[in-house]
Amino acid sequence: MNRTTRNLTVLALTSLGLAFAPVSQAQLRVEISGVGATQIPIAIAAFPGEETAPLQITAIVKADLTRSGVFKLIDNNDTLSDSSTVNYANWKSRGADAIAVGSMQRLADGRFDVRYRLFDNVKASQLSALSFGTQPQLIRLTAHKIADDIYEKLTGIPGIFSTRIAYVTHTGKEYRLEISDADGEGVQVALRSTEPIISPSWSPDGGKVAYVSFEAKKPVIYVQNLVTRQRTLVANFKGSNSAPAWSPDGSKLAVALTRDGLTQVYIINADGTGLRRLTNTTGIDTEPRFSPDGSLVYFTSDRSGGPQIYKINANGGEAQRVTFSGSYNISPRISPDGKVLAYISRREGKFQLYALDLTNGQEQRLSDTVKDESPSFAPNGKYIMYATDSGRRGALAVVSIDGRIKQRLTMQVGDVREPTWGPFMK
Amino acid sequence: MRPFSSFAIVLSAAVLLAACSSTKLDDKAAPVESRASTGAAGADPRAVNTVNTGSDPLNDPQGILAKRSIYFDYDSYSVKEEFRSVVEAHAQYLNSHKDRKIIIQGNTDDRGGTEYNLALGQKRAEAVRKALVLLGVSDAQVEAVSFGKEKPKALGSDEAAWSENRRADIAYQ
Numbered sequence: 001m002n003r004t005t006r007n008l009t010v011l012a013l014t015s016l017g018l019a020f021a022p023v024s025q026a027q028l029r030v031e032i033s034g035v036g037a038t039q040i041p042i043a044i045a046a047f048p049g050e051e052t053a054p055l056q057i058t059a060i061v062k063a064d065l066t067r068s069g070v071f072k073l074i075d076n077n078d079t080l081s082d083s084s085t086v087n088y089a090n091w092k093s094r095g096a097d098a099i100a101v102g103s104m105q106r107l108a109d110g111r112f113d114v115r116y117r118l119f120d121n122v123k124a125s126q127l128s129a130l131s132f133g134t135q136p137q138l139i140r141l142t143a144h145k146i147a148d149d150i151y152e153k154l155t156g157i158p159g160i161f162s163t164r165i166a167y168v169t170h171t172g173k174e175y176r177l178e179i180s181d182a183d184g185e186g187v188q189v190a191l192r193s194t195e196p197i198i199s200p201s202w203s204p205d206g207g208k209v210a211y212v213s214f215e216a217k218k219p220v221i222y223v224q225n226l227v228t229r230q231r232t233l234v235a236n237f238k239g240s241n242s243a244p245a246w247s248p249d250g251s252k253l254a255v256a257l258t259r260d261g262l263t264q265v266y267i268i269n270a271d272g273t274g275l276r277r278l279t280n281t282t283g284i285d286t287e288p289r290f291s292p293d294g295s296l297v298y299f300t301s302d303r304s305g306g307p308q309i310y311k312i313n314a315n316g317g318e319a320q321r322v323t324f325s326g327s328y329n330i331s332p333r334i335s336p337d338g339k340v341l342a343y344i345s346r347r348e349g350k351f352q353l354y355a356l357d358l359t360n361g362q363e364q365r366l367s368d369t370v371k372d373e374s375p376s377f378a379p380n381g382k383y384i385m386y387a388t389d390s391g392r393r394g395a396l397a398v399v400s401i402d403g404r405i406k407q408r409l410t411m412q413v414g415d416v417r418e419p420t421w422g423p424f425m426k
Numbered sequence: 427m428r429p430f431s432s433f434a435i436v437l438s439a440a441v442l443l444a445a446c447s448s449t450k451l452d453d454k455a456a457p458v459e460s461r462a463s464t465g466a467a468g469a470d471p472r473a474v475n476t477v478n479t480g481s482d483p484l485n486d487p488q489g490i491l492a493k494r495s496i497y498f499d500y501d502s503y504s505v506k507e508e509f510r511s512v513v514e515a516h517a518q519y520l521n522s523h524k525d526r527k528i529i530i531q532g533n534t535d536d537r538g539g540t541e542y543n544l545a546l547g548q549k550r551a552e553a554v555r556k557a558l559v560l561l562g563v564s565d566a567q568v569e570a571v572s573f574g575k576e577k578p579k580a581l582g583s584d585e586a587a588w589s590e591n592r593r594a595d596i597a598y599q
Contacts, residue, residue, distance in 0.1 A: 196573075196576035196577065198540050198541070198544075198574075198576060199540065199541060214573070214576065214577070217529070217571075217597075218529065218531075218569075218571040219544065219571065219572065219573075219574075238569055239548070239569065239570055239571055240544060240548050240571050240572045242541060242544050243541045243544075256541065256544075256545070258548050258552070258570070258571075258572070261552065262545070262548060262549060262552060263544075263545040263548055284542070284545040284546070284549070286541050286542060286544070286545045287539075287541045287542065300539075300541070300542055307542055328538070330538070330539040330541075330542045331539050331541070331542075344539055346538070351537075351538065351539075373539055373540060374539070374540065392583075417540075418540065
């Protein structure tokens with residue numbers, strides 16, 4: 001088992017290297033450890049024609065599937081197009097329960113015609129067939145979409161390989177809000193500043209990011225449209241303005257403000273109008289998060305002494321305490337199905353990622369690092385990304401919600417912090 | 427009209443000359459006065475202290491107003507007795523300079539979450555703000571904000587760095 005894990009890791013790193021070498025602006029390096037409870041054996045044959053493209057599409061698909069921890073890639077040197085006849089018995093005897101084949105052809109207008117099919121070798125049947133007309137700069141996205149399709153057809157759960165993440169880097173005097181694919185590739189800079197940027201939060205439609213910028217020498221909340229670069233000043237009240245979190249319909253933000261004294265939770269429209277106070281204590285209430293149905297707001301409060309996680313009706317009322325183990329529980333994040341609460345807990349001086357099953361009250365520690373922060377659920381609810389320390393520098397880590405599969409993304413230079421996983425996009 | 431203004435100039439010149447000569451007379455008498463004041467306790471009624479327009483006690487590097495940082499104990503958010511005089515000096519200055527405004531910037535050490543530390547830094551800034559307001563400083567002159575753990579003055583993960591970062595700074599606008 002150990003040997004298999006090691007081989008998979010090496011394979012993943014090798015294929016990443018091969019895939020990204022030609023256009024390498026890769027700033028994040030991915031390391032993977034652990035595998036899922038069950039792994040689906042799958043063969044990915046080379047797509048004829050992919051060697052003519054700027055990126056090797058099957059290498060990206062393989063890296064995605066390996067990183068998920070739920071697939072075992074069956075080694076092969078075959079090249080099979082989507083029109084090939086698949087010899088199910090042969091592939092079954094080579095250990096592959098499924099096989100993906102495809103083709104890639106440059107079109108006259110510069111795009112690539114990418115075709116792919118997925119077969120079930122056990123049932124001897126086709127599971128899926130897709131075709132894409134892809135601009136050369138979107139080949140990586142097409143590869144992630146093929147990996148998403150394979151993941152969904154074989155596990156029944158939507159894949160997250162084509163989703164994006166936002167995070168903050170700090171190198172020298174420069175802070176950057178960066179957007180990349182979920183695997184840390186395809187980095188784009190959304191905001192550059194000489195002052196800190198914290199708490200980025202994706203809008204539910206994936207088109208905007210709310211964040212806190214210190215560019216005005218104090219924390220102020222902005223919403224930035226990623227495409228048009230338009231920035232909306234959402235909250236710049238007297239004192240500190242922080243911790244923005246979107247309502248599920250994208251119309252409002254829950255925020256933490258100090259305009260009336262210490263930090264309290266407020267609701268504000270995404271255009272900065274219609275401010276309404278939600279919590280009312282003389283202490284700290286911060287880090288609000290809407291439940292997926294929008295009816296509740298989870299938040300961190302020190303009303304009982306140390307910080308603990310509470311929930312309150314989004315229209316107001318009495319808050320209820322949610323966490324009871326440990327004396328320091330912060331940064332609540334609710335899974336997309338509303339059933340799991342992820343948070344950071346300090347126990348014996350270590351700050352670590354925990355998950356609480358809200359249906360049965362069972363708590364599980366998910367990380368073995370000690371300076372964890374800012375958890376963020378993948379939109380399919382199966383993984384949690386968080387910030388941690390790697391040799392005194394900030395790094396990002398991903399763990400499956402059963403704690404079995406772990407990945408770490410490190411930058412070659414500088415710190416990377418404050419990750420937030422973007423939503424599914426059409 | 428013209429002859430009249432010429433006369434006025436001559437007259438004022440004469441007054442100036444008279445003033446000069448009387449100064450000379452005073453100079454001669456000075457040693458006598460000096461001897462007379464020797465041994466007398468209390469303020470010298472003839473002492474002259476310079477006022478420069480544009481100078482401000484705020485800019486005196488030796489003055490108490492040069493102290494702009496208030497340090498806090500671990501997990502503490504109240505202003506310690508040893509910083510009482512610093513807070514009082516700034517309150518006095520702000521009360522006599524109603525046009526001046528400050529921002530109090532709260533900071534924390536780097537242990538714990540970004541947002542929770544931002545709220546804790548605010549607690550420190552707010553403690554200083556409240557102390558100033560109790561000393562009569564107008565609300566409009568003071569804003570309390572937090573940098574949390576985002577702008578550490580001291581880097582490092584030891585007590586020396588942590589205690590340097592448990593701080594609220596007074597920044598004049």
